[in-house]
Amino acid sequence: MAAHVQDVFMLFGDSITQGAWEPGLNGFGERLSHVYARKLDILNRGLSGYNTDWGIPVFEQCFAKHTEKHAPKVRILTIWFGANDACIKPSPQHVPLPKFIENLKHIIDMVHSPESAYYSPFTRILLITPPPINTHQRKADLESRNPPLPLDRLFDITKAYADAVKDVAVEKKVALVDVWSAVWEAAGKEEKALARFLNDGLHLNGEGYAIMYNELVKTIAEIYPEVHYDKLGYVFPPWLEINWDSPADSLYVVNRESA
Amino acid sequence: MAAHVQDVFMLFGDSITQGAWEPGLNGFGERLSHVYARKLDILNRGLSGYNTDWGIPVFEQCFAKHTEKHAPKVRILTIWFGANDACIKPSPQHVPLPKFIENLKHIIDMVHSPESAYYSPFTRILLITPPPINTHQRKADLESRNPPLPLDRLFDITKAYADAVKDVAVEKKVALVDVWSAVWEAAGKEEKALARFLNDGLHLNGEGYAIMYNELVKTIAEIYPEVHYDKLGYVFPPWLEINWDSPADSLYVVNRESA
Numbered sequence: 001m002a003a004h005v006q007d008v009f010m011l012f013g014d015s016i017t018q019g020a021w022e023p024g025l026n027g028f029g030e031r032l033s034h035v036y037a038r039k040l041d042i043l044n045r046g047l048s049g050y051n052t053d054w055g056i057p058v059f060e061q062c063f064a065k066h067t068e069k070h071a072p073k074v075r076i077l078t079i080w081f082g083a084n085d086a087c088i089k090p091s092p093q094h095v096p097l098p099k100f101i102e103n104l105k106h107i108i109d110m111v112h113s114p115e116s117a118y119y120s121p122f123t124r125i126l127l128i129t130p131p132p133i134n135t136h137q138r139k140a141d142l143e144s145r146n147p148p149l150p151l152d153r154l155f156d157i158t159k160a161y162a163d164a165v166k167d168v169a170v171e172k173k174v175a176l177v178d179v180w181s182a183v184w185e186a187a188g189k190e191e192k193a194l195a196r197f198l199n200d201g202l203h204l205n206g207e208g209y210a211i212m213y214n215e216l217v218k219t220i221a222e223i224y225p226e227v228h229y230d231k232l233g234y235v236f237p238p239w240l241e242i243n244w245d246s247p248a249d250s251l252y253v254v255n256r257e258s259a
Numbered sequence: 260m261a262a263h264v265q266d267v268f269m270l271f272g273d274s275i276t277q278g279a280w281e282p283g284l285n286g287f288g289e290r291l292s293h294v295y296a297r298k299l300d301i302l303n304r305g306l307s308g309y310n311t312d313w314g315i316p317v318f319e320q321c322f323a324k325h326t327e328k329h330a331p332k333v334r335i336l337t338i339w340f341g342a343n344d345a346c347i348k349p350s351p352q353h354v355p356l357p358k359f360i361e362n363l364k365h366i367i368d369m370v371h372s373p374e375s376a377y378y379s380p381f382t383r384i385l386l387i388t389p390p391p392i393n394t395h396q397r398k399a400d401l402e403s404r405n406p407p408l409p410l411d412r413l414f415d416i417t418k419a420y421a422d423a424v425k426d427v428a429v430e431k432k433v434a435l436v437d438v439w440s441a442v443w444e445a446a447g448k449e450e451k452a453l454a455r456f457l458n459d460g461l462h463l464n465g466e467g468y469a470i471m472y473n474e475l476v477k478t479i480a481e482i483y484p485e486v487h488y489d490k491l492g493y494v495f496p497p498w499l500e501i502n503w504d505s506p507a508d509s510l511y512v513v514n515r516e517s518a
Binding site: 001002003004005008010018019021022023024026029030031033034037038041043044046047048049050053054057058060061062063064065066068070071072073074092093120236238239240242244247248251252253254 | 260261262263264267269277278280281282283285288289290292293296297300302303305306307308309312313316317319320321322323324325327329330331332333343351352379495497498499501503506507510511512513
């Protein structure tokens with residue numbers, strides 16, 4: 001069985017999180033796995049197609065209660081929803097904007113409220129805005145399906161959900177990674193130009209993930225510098241620091257008292 | 260804290276394992292993270308520069324004892340050493356061949372021997388041979404350093420360590436992923452041609468990892484088909500299978516009795 005030797009960086013969200021290790025994309029999951037190697041385990045808790053209504057029951061299972069002393073600490077948590085919540089009716093993925101806002105606050109309170117069974121004061125939260133929608137690309141993609149599907153997301157609606165994420169971050173005093181604005185600005189604020197950053201009008205491509213990853217790392221460096229990968233040491237020593245004459249002296253480093 | 264919701268695919272080895280999420284390489288860590296998303300957590304337990312002598316104390320901490328009932332099950336374990344053990348004297352990384360063989364057997368026995376405190380009969384082990392060395396590339400790389408370093412690995416010596424890995428796999432009846440032979444054959448059995456698969460004469464580049472990943476997945480499909488990613492379902496349901504009228508009915512799936 002896998003012992004707890006490294007704390008955790010948990011990525012919680014929808015398909016844009018789930019797909020963040022896709023080969024060729026240099027997604028943020030892959031890149032975090034690389035830079036946090038031997039420091040934090042990056043756990044993929046991305047759920048394709050999920051909205052916050054469905055995400056909360058999953059989060060109640062993925063995030064341990066504070067009474068579960070043996071569980072690895074979640075040092076950093078990204079919460080990245082909105083792309084599906086912002087679907088328009090009659091999509092079953094649609095979550096009304098007020099409910100979306102309530103859900104995001106609920107997830108944050110689960111982690112940061114001292115009254116919560118999941119209270120985890122050491123978990124740094126990063127709230128991420130959904131990327132802007134390119135309805136031209138999205139419409140073409142959906143019309144190409146068999147059977148063809150009607151447009152399910154609108155530019156302005158997703159923008160409203162992105163704005164709500166920003167407001168929640170301010171109100172709840174957690175860090176914000178504003179992917180919506182960063183990608184929108186990179187596209188010169190022109191919807192069709194978003195095709196450079198989205199592969200189907202909805203999901204980030206390699207260039208889109210590059211913008212997102214840079215924003216994420218910049219935000220960690222600014223808001224939570226103590227958990228930036230450059231500030232965390234290896235759990236097990238670099239091989240040049242091992243005591244070669246008596247290796248065991250330097251290699252037993254994990255406190256297993258809770259085992 | 261992070262609850263145990265997914266079992267684990269643990270990658271234990273040296274730098275060739277640690278670096279398996281490096282952006283641009285499509286390494287086997289990244290690719291496994293992608294195909295096992297929502298099925299198994301891929302844990303990087305690669306340790307740059309380590310040999311088996313140093314790896315064993317680390318493994319005793321990374322692999323839980325069978326009395327630690329709350330720990331996630333390790334469903335698949337790759338053990339990939341030899342590249343450093345095969346260093347020639349006076350390198351501190353050198354481990355004599357008989358000791359290397361003894362160490363590999365010890366790691367396997369830790370997991371598979373009913374007498375072991377770490378006994379885990381459900382863990383499928385894959386033993387991996389180190390890649391062949393291109394001494395031309397390696398020599399040039401070491402000579403370019405400041406100060407220049409002498410050649411530390413030889414083609415035939417690493418081959419002997421790779422052969423030993425194969426023998427141990429047969430003796431201990433665990434699956435073998437013979438990267439040494441696969442890369443050697445792809446290079447037309449010509450040492451200089453290995454430059455196509457190695458970036459410095461020692462570490463796999465993208466083409467090298469592609470060969471390794473294909474061999475690994477083929478071996479899982481043949482020897483342990485029940486844990487091939489196509490045979491494992493998502494822990495949490497695909498969104499189209501959620502009961503939209505009463506989502507909680509389908510979304511509470513993790514047995515937390517041990518919590």
